[in-house]
Amino acid sequence: MLAKITSFALYGLEGLPISVEVDVFNGMPSFEIVGLADTAVKESKERVRSAIKNSGKHFRNGKITINLAPADVKKQGAYLDLAIAVGILKAQGEENLDDVSDYVMLGELSLDGSLRGVNGIMPMLISAKSLGYNKFIIPKENEFEASYINGTTIYALNSLSEVVELLSKQKEFSKLAEKEYSVSDCEDNYTYDLSYVKGQAFCKRALEVAVAGGHNMLMVGPPGAGKTMIAKCIPTIMPDMAFVEALETTKIHSVAGLLNNKEGIITKRPFMTPHHTATNTALIGGGPNALPGIISLAHNGVLYLDEMPEYTRSTLESLRQPLEDRVITVSRAKASIQYPASFMLCGSMNPCPCGNYGMKDKICNCTMSQITKYKAKLSAPLLDRIDIQVTVEGVKYDDLTSESVEESSKSVKRRVNLARKIQLERFKDDNITTNAQMSEKHLKKYCKLNKESEDIIRTSFESLNLSARARTRIIKVARTIADLDFSENILPKHILEAIGYRSNI
Amino acid sequence: MNDREKAIIYLDFLTHLEYKHKRNIIDLYDDIGNLFKDPSICYDYLLENASPNYAKTFIDGFKLKVYDSIINEVENGDYTIVTEQSDNYPTSLKNIDFRPICLYCKGNESLLNAKYKFSIVGSRKTLPEYLKHCQDISSSLSTSGVVVITGVANGADKSAILGAIDSGNLILVLAGGFNYIDNEQNRDLIKKAIEKGLVITEYPPDIPTLAYHYPIRNRIFAGLSQGVLICSGTFKSGTKYTAQFAENYNKDLFCLPYSINCNSGELCNKLIKDGAYLTESVEDICQVCNFNVSKKQKVPLTDVEQAVYNQIKDGVVKVELLIEKLNLKVYELIPLLSSLEIKGYVIKNNSNEYINLL
Numbered sequence: 001m002l003a004k005i006t007s008f009a010l011y012g013l014e015g016l017p018i019s020v021e022v023d024v025f026n027g028m029p030s031f032e033i034v035g036l037a038d039t040a041v042k043e044s045k046e047r048v049r050s051a052i053k054n055s056g057k058h059f060r061n062g063k064i065t066i067n068l069a070p071a072d073v074k075k076q077g078a079y080l081d082l083a084i085a086v087g088i089l090k091a092q093g094e095e096n097l098d099d100v101s102d103y104v105m106l107g108e109l110s111l112d113g114s115l116r117g118v119n120g121i122m123p124m125l126i127s128a129k130s131l132g133y134n135k136f137i138i139p140k141e142n143e144f145e146a147s148y149i150n151g152t153t154i155y156a157l158n159s160l161s162e163v164v165e166l167l168s169k170q171k172e173f174s175k176l177a178e179k180e181y182s183v184s185d186c187e188d189n190y191t192y193d194l195s196y197v198k199g200q201a202f203c204k205r206a207l208e209v210a211v212a213g214g215h216n217m218l219m220v221g222p223p224g225a226g227k228t229m230i231a232k233c234i235p236t237i238m239p240d241m242a243f244v245e246a247l248e249t250t251k252i253h254s255v256a257g258l259l260n261n262k263e264g265i266i267t268k269r270p271f272m273t274p275h276h277t278a279t280n281t282a283l284i285g286g287g288p289n290a291l292p293g294i295i296s297l298a299h300n301g302v303l304y305l306d307e308m309p310e311y312t313r314s315t316l317e318s319l320r321q322p323l324e325d326r327v328i329t330v331s332r333a334k335a336s337i338q339y340p341a342s343f344m345l346c347g348s349m350n351p352c353p354c355g356n357y358g359m360k361d362k363i364c365n366c367t368m369s370q371i372t373k374y375k376a377k378l379s380a381p382l383l384d385r386i387d388i389q390v391t392v393e394g395v396k397y398d399d400l401t402s403e404s405v406e407e408s409s410k411s412v413k414r415r416v417n418l419a420r421k422i423q424l425e426r427f428k429d430d431n432i433t434t435n436a437q438m439s440e441k442h443l444k445k446y447c448k449l450n451k452e453s454e455d456i457i458r459t460s461f462e463s464l465n466l467s468a469r470a471r472t473r474i475i476k477v478a479r480t481i482a483d484l485d486f487s488e489n490i491l492p493k494h495i496l497e498a499i500g501y502r503s504n505i
Numbered sequence: 506m507n508d509r510e511k512a513i514i515y516l517d518f519l520t521h522l523e524y525k526h527k528r529n530i531i532d533l534y535d536d537i538g539n540l541f542k543d544p545s546i547c548y549d550y551l552l553e554n555a556s557p558n559y560a561k562t563f564i565d566g567f568k569l570k571v572y573d574s575i576i577n578e579v580e581n582g583d584y585t586i587v588t589e590q591s592d593n594y595p596t597s598l599k600n601i602d603f604r605p606i607c608l609y610c611k612g613n614e615s616l617l618n619a620k621y622k623f624s625i626v627g628s629r630k631t632l633p634e635y636l637k638h639c640q641d642i643s644s645s646l647s648t649s650g651v652v653v654i655t656g657v658a659n660g661a662d663k664s665a666i667l668g669a670i671d672s673g674n675l676i677l678v679l680a681g682g683f684n685y686i687d688n689e690q691n692r693d694l695i696k697k698a699i700e701k702g703l704v705i706t707e708y709p710p711d712i713p714t715l716a717y718h719y720p721i722r723n724r725i726f727a728g729l730s731q732g733v734l735i736c737s738g739t740f741k742s743g744t745k746y747t748a749q750f751a752e753n754y755n756k757d758l759f760c761l762p763y764s765i766n767c768n769s770g771e772l773c774n775k776l777i778k779d780g781a782y783l784t785e786s787v788e789d790i791c792q793v794c795n796f797n798v799s800k801k802q803k804v805p806l807t808d809v810e811q812a813v814y815n816q817i818k819d820g821v822v823k824v825e826l827l828i829e830k831l832n833l834k835v836y837e838l839i840p841l842l843s844s845l846e847i848k849g850y851v852i853k854n855n856s857n858e859y860i861n862l863l
Contacts, residue, residue, distance in 0.1 A: 200825075201825050201828055202825075202839070203857075220855075358632065358855030358856075361766050361767065362768075368630065368660075391855055392857070393857040460843075463849055485836075492840075497836060497839045497840045499846075499847070500839040500842060500843040500853075
């Protein structure tokens with residue numbers, strides 16, 4: 001007898017419907033899986049056999065053939081186990097499993113018949129829903145991430161026997177309760193807060209401007225100046241994640257298997273800090289199955305590169321294209337997949353290998369060629385994409401213990417949110433969202449300078465020895481400062497402030 | 506080109522021959538122009554004092570008339586040569602020990618004999634506020650007709666170039682031949698200096714820039730100019746040779762003062778202790794050297810800017826402290842500070858402090 005069950009396979013961030021066809025007939029006992037299955041899928045026959053027996057069901061010794069259609073798509077992972085097991089039970093005809101064809105089944109089986117969670121449930125459910133499927137059976141472990149998929153009937157079950165009970169209507173199961181995404185989820189659960197950073201008024205303001213306009217930022221300072229702590233505060237002042245953004249980020253984390261089973265959806269903006277020995281593949285994505293890299297995991301969040309010049313040059317250069325396009329296409333032998341990678345880059349570095357160059361009372365032991373080499377790790381095209389570059393100086397002990405009240409992340413975030421709103425309104429026809437993404441065309445349209453402002457820029461180039469590339473950066477940052485000031489036009493004071501956010505690197 | 510100049514150029518193109526031998530050979534002849542009539546004096550000298558190889562190279566080249574092709578090359582080259590026998594050899598160099606035999610020049614040669622010449626040198630690692638001072642002094646001097654002489658390294662040299670390049674009163678002294686300009690980090694500035702000012706070197710075009718050339722080259726700074734300003738330097742840096750030469754040649758030595766414990770200025774403070782002129786502004790130089798420098802007019806400040814500037818003058822240099830004292834918000838203060846910076850009143854150093862420049 002033939003049984004047909006629908007399941008899903010993961011292809012990048014998209015789910016692909018897989019029809020699991022099971023045929024059981026008399027003959028020499030055998031168990032074959034066909035349809036371009038990889039090792040994990042082939043091995044499922046051992047799990048399925050044990051799981052069926054250990055659930056107290058009968059496993060008939062017959063000739064079993066399983067076809068995974070469409071046959072030309074490579075199937076990976078263990079999430080087809082449940083569909084195969086249910087298919088066999090139905091094909092054996094011993095259980096009353098009439099309406100199996102209504103359901104999409106996902107889940108890995110344990111030898112004792114219990115259901116284990118799998119990676120990528122959320123993207124598969126989203127794809128399935130958009131294709132018109134609306135009844136699902138998934139492992140209990142994945143219930144949190146699935147509960148954000150609204151308008152569907154989802155059963156999150158513990159074992160194969162429960163699945164059979166549900167399908168044969170022996171027992172009633174309540175469907176998974178839907179959860180509403182609320183922004184309040186993301187509040188107040190950060191470990192860091194800007195108010196913990198003492199002093200550093202200049203740097204904090206630069207950070208506020210950077211986040212408000214989506215500008216990438218580079219902090220230059222001696223070891224122990226507090227660069228990392230400031231960077232860790234970035235997510236706390238970034239605007240709350242909208243549901244769409246949260247879904248996007250969750251999908252990527254789900255595919256990578258990094259989702260926390262408690263929360264189900266990622267409500268905090270991710271803050272990724274790869275170590276400087278990270279390979280290109282780790283950062284960009286790849287591996288035989290073209291999995292997402294760290295920059296995609298940082299999607300809608302922050303990529304913080306501590307000690308930037310310590311990364312290999314090719315790693316840093318590989319960031320240029322995703323910084324520009326905000327997506328990354330990972331191409332490998334078995335797949336070519338586009339992952340979103342829209343992140344804010346925040347880097348930190350020392351002024352020289354020993355860290356004391358240019359500091360007044362400290363002795364730098366580096367030779368000039370060492371310093372030049374160190375700085376040259378950051379190429380000019382990469383630095384061009386970093387609008388705000390500031391120096392950070394270590395705080396004196398007196399400032400650390402002072403009682404002065406520092407502004408909290410919450411109030412900074414309020415201003416950032418308002419500035420972002422202005423930008424969304426301004427760029428609604430332009431297919432960009434922040435000031436940092438403005439091209440030359442947008443600069444002409446939205447950043448008109450009056451004569452006084454032009455004069456300031458010209459004189460500053462002469463007296464401060466700025467490079468020609470600095471002009472665009474200054475104007476973009478000035479636009480954000482004007483937005484924070486609710487000013488429609490860029491005023492001279494905005495230009496002047498923007499000129500302040502540069503370092504001597 | 507007369508025979509004397511030709512002879513010296515030929516000698517100088519014997520690139521492996523040491524300077525002292527070239528000097529001695531020139532002194533052996535009553536008139537160096539006779540080298541072509543009577544090469545045997547030179548040949549004997551080389552055989553006796555240098556190695557036989559040199560003597561052979563010299564006489565072989567002589568027989569093959571290599572000098573003709575050298576002279577030809579020089580005459581067709583994009584540079585000119587001022588030899589110590591030339592009329593336009595700078596008088597200030599004539600009286601110093603180890604004066605360069607030839608000066609290879611690109612650019613405005615007449616600057617060599619300008620009336621007022623002043624050297625500004627310093628180390629590569631100079632603090633930003635001192636770079637600014639250096640550039641300001643260089644610019645004030647050069648716009649009032651004093652030719653600024655400096656090197657081509659990053660740091661203090663570069664600031665001196667930036668200050669003087671627009672007026673064209675600038676001489677750069679290289680430590681290698683012209684064919685190696687492209688290897689320099691500041692090649693664009695050098696090329697601009699060739700157009701507007703003058704670039705000189707004592708090395709023939711094919712000699713690369715070598716580390717030991719720098720201290721030797723430094724005598725030209727001291728020799729050419731009336732005075733030398735040392736912007737920065739440690740006890741190890743090559744700047745100390747320039748200071749030594751200036752002392753030996755009886756030139757005025759000026760130094761920017763540094764605060765105690767400041768490593769990058771230890772040489773300056775030591776030189777001041779030993780009698781160099783403490784230099785806070787260009788006026789200090791003018792008084793000693795009798796330069797006539799017109800005072801630069803600063804752009805006037807607004808009331809708020811003046812208030813900020815007064816605080817900085819009183820030693821409040823941190824942004825946090827300025828916010829506290831002036832009761833301003835950080836976003837109100839930063840534009841004011843930038844404006845002060847652009848107008849040339851203060852400069853931000855690498856420690857996020859604003860330093861008074863005047």
